[in-house]
Amino acid sequence: MSSPFGDGDEMRELGKWLTEKEAERLLDGVVPADRPDLDPIVDRLGSLAQAFEASGRSLDVRALAAVAASETRLVPSEKGDPAATPASKADRPARQVSGLPKRRNPVLNALTAFIATTAGKVTVAAALTSAAATGGLAVTDNLPVLQDGNDPPVVTVVDEPATHDSQPDQPDDAVTDDADAADPVAAVEPCAGLEGAAHSTCEDQLDDHGSDAADDSDSADGVDDHADESDALDDHDAEDQADEADQADEVDQADEADQVDQVDQADEVHDGGSDVVGAEEVDQAND
Amino acid sequence: MIIGPGFADVLAAATAGGEWAWEQLFASVERQLRGYLVGQGAEDPENMAGDVLLGAVAGIRGFHGDERQFRSWIFVMAHHRLIDERRRNRRRDRVTKLAPRCEQIDDAGAEVLARLDATEWRERLARLSDDQRTVVLLRVVAGLSTEETAEVVGKRPGAVRVLQHRALGRLREILSAEVTR
Numbered sequence: 044m045s046s047p048f049g050d051g052d053e054m055r056e057l058g059k060w061l062t063e064k065e066a067e068r069l070l071d072g073v074v075p076a077d078r079p080d081l082d083p084i085v086d087r088l089g090s091l092a093q094a095f096e097a098s099g100r101s102l103d104v105r106a107l108a109a110v111a112a113s114e115t116r117l118v119p120s121e122k123g124d125p126a127a128t129p130a131s132k133a134d135r136p137a138r139q140v141s142g143l144p145k146r147r148n149p150v151l152n153a154l155t156a157f158i159a160t161t162a163g164k165v166t167v168a169a170a171l172t173s174a175a176a177t178g179g180l181a182v183t184d185n186l187p188v189l190q191d192g193n194d195p196p197v198v199t200v201v202d203e204p205a206t207h208d209s210q211p212d213q214p215d216d217a218v219t220d221d222a223d224a225a226d227p228v229a230a231v232e233p234c235a236g237l238e239g240a241a242h243s244t245c246e247d248q249l250d251d252h253g254s255d256a257a258d259d260s261d262s263a264d265g266v267d268d269h270a271d272e273s274d275a276l277d278d279h280d281a282e283d284q285a286d287e288a289d290q291a292d293e294v295d296q297a298d299e300a301d302q303v304d305q306v307d308q309a310d311e312v313h314d315g316g317s318d319v320v321g322a323e324e325v326d327q328a329n330d
Numbered sequence: 331m332i333i334g335p336g337f338a339d340v341l342a343a344a345t346a347g348g349e350w351a352w353e354q355l356f357a358s359v360e361r362q363l364r365g366y367l368v369g370q371g372a373e374d375p376e377n378m379a380g381d382v383l384l385g386a387v388a389g390i391r392g393f394h395g396d397e398r399q400f401r402s403w404i405f406v407m408a409h410h411r412l413i414d415e416r417r418r419n420r421r422r423d424r425v426t427k428l429a430p431r432c433e434q435i436d437d438a439g440a441e442v443l444a445r446l447d448a449t450e451w452r453e454r455l456a457r458l459s460d461d462q463r464t465v466v467l468l469r470v471v472a473g474l475s476t477e478e479t480a481e482v483v484g485k486r487p488g489a490v491r492v493l494q495h496r497a498l499g500r501l502r503e504i505l506s507a508e509v510t511r
Contacts, residue, residue: 057495063491066491066494066498067476067494070466070494084498090447091369091470092365093447094447094451095366095448095451096362096364096471098365099375101360101361101364102364102376104357104360107356107380107384108352109349111383111384111387113347115346115387116347
């Protein structure tokens with residue numbers, strides 16, 4: 044059988060054999076009633092579908108479904124989908140991403156309404172005028188200046204000065220000890236920042252307000268415990284240079300046990316032979 | 331396999347992660363999808379079909395439609411994957427031939443005959459143009475309508491009608507020539 048279609052007028056010849064409507068029905072698997080000659084074509088097309096569907100391995104649909112189900116649970120939302128929002132807006136309307144807020148501040152609303160009235164305009168104008176006047180004086184450096192350069196006496200301003208306690212009642216903690224107030228190191232230097240032996244030394248120092256010299260040297264030890272070694276030597280030198288009587292008073296007033304504890308604690312913190320030497324020197328000085 | 335009127339419920343269950351629902355959705359299109367890819371000469375039609383079905387998982391939340399639209403959506407993705415594969419093969423200077431694949435026929439009976447039949451059909455379809463072959467496969471194997479086929483191939487329904495009309499005429503020639511041999 045030769046081809047019924049010529050090369051030049053293929054569509055015309057094709058249209059004679061099969062119209063587009065008939066082709067549509069043919070591909071849907073329906074044979075037109077008046078075209079029994081198309082039955083073989085429909086049968087062959089049916090075998091086309093069966094041939095391709097039957098060839099090859101079938102997919103493991105169950106395994107694919109398991110993977111799909113797990114992935115669906117993991118994927119929160121498709122790209123471009125709106126984010127999850129609460130179902131109810133009973134709490135309040137959703138926040139606007141951009142643009143003016145739907146609800147203005149009630150205070151701002153009231154102020155705007157007041158300014159819109161005549162009384163409001165007058166009030167605002169008066170306020171602006173007064174502010175401009177005083178502010179203008181300041182800007183132009185025309186503020187009033189005292190003629191004699193002195194402040195007027197208080198009595199000219201206030202007839203009867205108010206009677207306030209010049210020294211109001213101090214809390215008990217503030218005036219417990221005059222030595223605390225007089226001792227600048229003890230008053231200024233807190234013990235909180237000190238560590239270890241230095242901290243305990245400071246507490247001992249606060250307890251024993253004996254001599255100023257001892258306080259000074261001990262305070263120096265307490266403040267800078269890194270310099271304990273040199274402080275001990277310095278103390279010894281200072282004691283050599285000081286008056287013997289002062290040293291005796293100092294030693295008498297200072298608690299020997301505290302000093303020994305102090306030096307022992309300093310030795311515990313700072314290892315080294317010089318610390319031991321310093322402690323021995325202090326012991327000798329105490330003796 | 332057709333899901334029918336309960337498709338909306340199945341789709342909702344699948345979107346929520348129901349395994350049974352995914353199984354029904356996949357089973358409703360698996361045979362046609364694999365047949366379409368085999369007919370188009372995909373290198374590994376089973377693997378590609380699996381990729382297409384799993385690709386539907388990522389976009390299932392954005393899909394809205396009935397069962398026919400779901401089927402059309404699946405074939406759109408399959409068609410795009412085929413185009414990608416052909417582009418890759420073209421870059422590698424590899425020509426995907428629609429000639430019979432060297433398949434190991436180790437099954438007996440109807441499947442052997444089906445494979446032989448599939449081989450014959452591949453030879454016939456290879457004599458059609460790409461568009462004609464795609465339209466015939468989508469209309470006959472995938473079972474899509476003219477409008478759905480037009481959506482898959484990205485053409486107007488009128489153009490698809492012309493294509494399928496010419497493809498049928500060409501197939502008639504081929505089959506007639508086989509009869510005369």
